[in-house]
Amino acid sequence: MQVLKKKPEVLAPAGTLEKLKTAIYYGADAVYIGGNAYGLRSRAGNFSYEEMQEGVAFAKRHEANVYVAANMVAHEGDMKGAGDFFRTIRDIGVRAVIVSDPALIETCMIEAPGLPIHLSTQSSATNYETLNFWKQEGLERVVLAREVGMDEIKEIRNHTDVEIEAFIHGAMCISYSGRCTLSNHMSARDANRGGCSQSCRWKYDLFELEHQGVCQAYTDEETDEPFSMSAVDMSMIHHIPDFIENGVDSLKIEGRMKSIHYVSTVANVYRKAVDSYCEDPAHFTFQQAWEDELWKVAQRELSTGFYYGTPNEQQQLFGRRRKIPVYKFVGQVLEYNDASKIATVQQRNSFSVGDKVEFYGPGFTHVYQTINQMWNDEGEPIERAAHPMMKVRVQMDAPVKPFDMMRKAK
Ligand code: SF4
Structure with missing residues (x-):
């Protein structure tokens, strides 16, 4: 055992x-x-x-x-x-x-x-x-x-x-382990005193002084990406x-x-x-x-x-970023009304009626919801939550909890 x-x-x-x-x-x-x-x-x-x-x-x-x-x-x-x-x-x-x-x-x-x-x-x-x-x-x-x-x-x-x-x-x-002076040289910021500018993640070409040509050996052959140490x-x-x-x-x-x-x-x-x-x-x-x-x-x-x-x-895989995160954080639940099944959400990125969103919370809970109806803080129906930090009421099919996060697939 x-x-x-x-x-x-x-x-x-x-x-x-x-x-x-x-x-x-x-x-x-x-x-x-x-x-x-x-x-x-x-x-x-x-x-x-x-x-x-x-x-x-x-x-x-x-x-x-x-x-x-x-x-x-x-x-x-x-x-x-x-x-x-x-x-x-x-x-x-x-x-x-x-x-x-x-x-x-x-x-x-x-x-x-x-x-x-x-x-x-x-x-x-x-x-x-x-x-x-x-x-x-x-x-x-x-x-x-x-x-x-x-x-x-x-x-x-x-x-x-x-x-x-x-x-x-x-x-x-x-x-x-972060013992690096790249930022010191590339952006005059001391990585070991809190100033790392992530210079290793920039894209570089190498030049040979006499010929001033790009050294092709340091580009990615498939994507033609410049050399990076990321x-x-x-x-x-x-x-x-x-x-x-x-x-x-x-x-x-x-x-x-x-x-x-x-x-x-x-x-x-x-x-x-x-x-x-x-x-x-x-x-x-x-x-x-x-x-x-x-x-x-x-x-x-x-x-x-x-x-x-x-x-x-x-x-x-130096230098190859994942394309982009596939999910976008769009809001955080402030409160949930059990009787009306309405969640009040603080907007963090725009979302609209018709969007398929995912709520997740502590304990690895997930609630999936298509937004069919939502209202602004004055109770007026809206099609899009466009303003940062605005309060939006969302009609839910299943309960969520304050502090739950809301994201949507890009
Ligand atoms: S993130 Fe990059 S630039 Fe910053 S300390 Fe590490 S290796 Fe150096």
């Missing part, structure tokens, strides 16, 4: 307060956010202390945790104010801080005792000796480098009891048992800059998969519906990253 060692947490990204609440509502056990300093996502809608307070209070009400990423590579002058920052987030009730720079780690330990520290993936931890080193230094958890294989995770777990966090879904860097995304939905059986404590979803449509969908799927496995490991069966759901928000092809060997050029 298979014995469940430990149920891992599902850890979701939250670039804003709205995304934090969405991620937790859709099943995340924990979220990671950025503060106004020391993080690696300067454009991710980072949290003020007041927003953090609200986010932490919301998380506690739902028995979830909030971690703050402070994983920049700190240059001279960057340390100023770090002690205050760590003390403040500790006092707000943040569960742990994610750090990679040793100076920030030491500052946090000295200035904010009691605030647990997780080593960021940015530190590229790839062996158990490294994990044990950081455990001895007093760290609670290590986020593994994305280049670690599943066999290595097994070996690491056999030699350390420090908590292990591993990525299960999201964008990959073509450089080593890696496909990772999805480990087929391999959740491997993580759990190898003792991974936290399953991390990438994407603090992604939408609430993305966060809700991905958290929902992995919550369902992890719960399904943990309820009955011996009889766990993979559900194709989980993968189908992930494809509704996928922007690139999906792969297993480095978990089962170093991916070759074809597996990484």
